[in-house]
Amino acid sequence: MISRRFALEAAGALAASRLEAATLPNFVLVTCDDLGYADIEPFGARPGCTPNLARMAREGVRFTSFYAAPVCSPSRAALMTGCYPRRVGLDFGSWHAVLMPGDWHGLNPGEITVARLLKSRGYATACIGKWHLGDQPEFLPARHGFDEYYGLPYSNDMRPSPKPAGAIERPHPPLPLLRNDKVVREVTDQGFLTSAYTEEALRFLRRSRGKPFFLYLPHSMVHAPLAAGPRFLNKTGKGLFADALAEVDWSVGEILSFLERQGLARNTLVIFLSDNGGTPRSNNAPLRGNKGSIWEGGVRVPAIFRWPGRIREGKSTDEIASNMDILPTLARLAGAEPPRDRKIDGHDLWDLLAQPGAKSGYDAFFYHQTTRLSAVRAGPWKLHTTGELYDLAGDAGESHNVASEHPDVVTRLNRKLAEARADLGDGEQKGPGCRPVGKAKGPLRFWIPRHPDSGYPPHAPVKYVAGSPVS
Numbered sequence: 001m002i003s004r005r006f007a008l009e010a011a012g013a014l015a016a017s018r019l020e021a022a023t024l025p026n027f028v029l030v031t032c033d034d035l036g037y038a039d040i041e042p043f044g045a046r047p048g049c050t051p052n053l054a055r056m057a058r059e060g061v062r063f064t065s066f067y068a069a070p071v072c073s074p075s076r077a078a079l080m081t082g083c084y085p086r087r088v089g090l091d092f093g094s095w096h097a098v099l100m101p102g103d104w105h106g107l108n109p110g111e112i113t114v115a116r117l118l119k120s121r122g123y124a125t126a127c128i129g130k131w132h133l134g135d136q137p138e139f140l141p142a143r144h145g146f147d148e149y150y151g152l153p154y155s156n157d158m159r160p161s162p163k164p165a166g167a168i169e170r171p172h173p174p175l176p177l178l179r180n181d182k183v184v185r186e187v188t189d190q191g192f193l194t195s196a197y198t199e200e201a202l203r204f205l206r207r208s209r210g211k212p213f214f215l216y217l218p219h220s221m222v223h224a225p226l227a228a229g230p231r232f233l234n235k236t237g238k239g240l241f242a243d244a245l246a247e248v249d250w251s252v253g254e255i256l257s258f259l260e261r262q263g264l265a266r267n268t269l270v271i272f273l274s275d276n277g278g279t280p281r282s283n284n285a286p287l288r289g290n291k292g293s294i295w296e297g298g299v300r301v302p303a304i305f306r307w308p309g310r311i312r313e314g315k316s317t318d319e320i321a322s323n324m325d326i327l328p329t330l331a332r333l334a335g336a337e338p339p340r341d342r343k344i345d346g347h348d349l350w351d352l353l354a355q356p357g358a359k360s361g362y363d364a365f366f367y368h369q370t371t372r373l374s375a376v377r378a379g380p381w382k383l384h385t386t387g388e389l390y391d392l393a394g395d396a397g398e399s400h401n402v403a404s405e406h407p408d409v410v411t412r413l414n415r416k417l418a419e420a421r422a423d424l425g426d427g428e429q430k431g432p433g434c435r436p437v438g439k440a441k442g443p444l445r446f447w448i449p450r451h452p453d454s455g456y457p458p459h460a461p462v463k464y465v466a467g468s469p470v471s
């Protein structure tokens, strides 16, 4: 009897867990690298240039004040952890603004990523594309909650260079295309990347039916050097940037079509973001500045959320949101408990997605340019630490400093900046709210031995010396 009762209970528990798995939503998070605010149709680009993203916006919610960090590694740290990059030690790389090949820094394996939270709820998880949160084995996606990884561990410009060895522009070996922790291809011509990522993503989705899934698809494009596959190269008539972007848009379309064909669209939240503002080749209008700066053009990115039948359709919100909000939002939808033993800076976006007139969770949003606390936004007001104040509601281009007209606002926002300094510090001075960056135990490895012209012996072991650059 006991064993029969146990069997019945076990069967009941299994049925309940299956039922839960059937109702847990799926998540697809696609990012484009260095895509400017107005590079895509729903944010002002020419009609017809990104039809699939236009459709996503028609069928979902567009965020017009969505923030990221101004460069790759910090932005991805915020996206994965729900925290300001500075809180997790990745506001700056170890010797450059972002992490470099063979870097001894990376996302601390003790951090809790959105993938790890979802995995704890039974999700199948995959990262397919550019990681850029550390290329040493202890920092790769497998150590951060992803079942599978396929892609480049860092930026696609960290490749062989004709420049002589120097502090920053060091020649690199070909790009390593990784499958989990093995190099499967040495990449020089990047034209196949977008389609390879897409095919890999579709294979993961096919394999994952029957389980809730989280697909993170961070495209390497449209970060320079630009490349497009044969079906897209020279097809737009608008240059290589437009060709590469058209292929990313195609990739989004492939994912949406797959979800529809499989009857998964109504149970899948699809999110599209850029990781930082556009470079000068992008259209950031009406914003000022570019990638790397904390002018709006460096950090305000296009963002679209689509979930037919579950969130608002064809709507937009100008409320402050950020890529730090992905973790709390997905955690809530998956019934996962966000970490309580540490501070998370992001906010749950559900109300903004589902309810008209909902308000931002941010009473203040802070801008860091690498290690420097550089500005704060509260409502429509943005105060730079230089003392300039802009009313972004009427002046998104930050052209008219109104500090002298609104001393009360300046005082209030300076108080916010002081709170941020007390928490996270500023510049070299870390605050009590900063957690340690991940540090490789060494010896450091290069996935592909360095180029013989790099000035480094190609197979020499690389030694990690605490606090100093790799030599």
Ligand SMILES: [Ca+2]
Binding pocket: 033, 034, 071, 072, 223, 275, 276
């Ligand atoms: Ca980027």
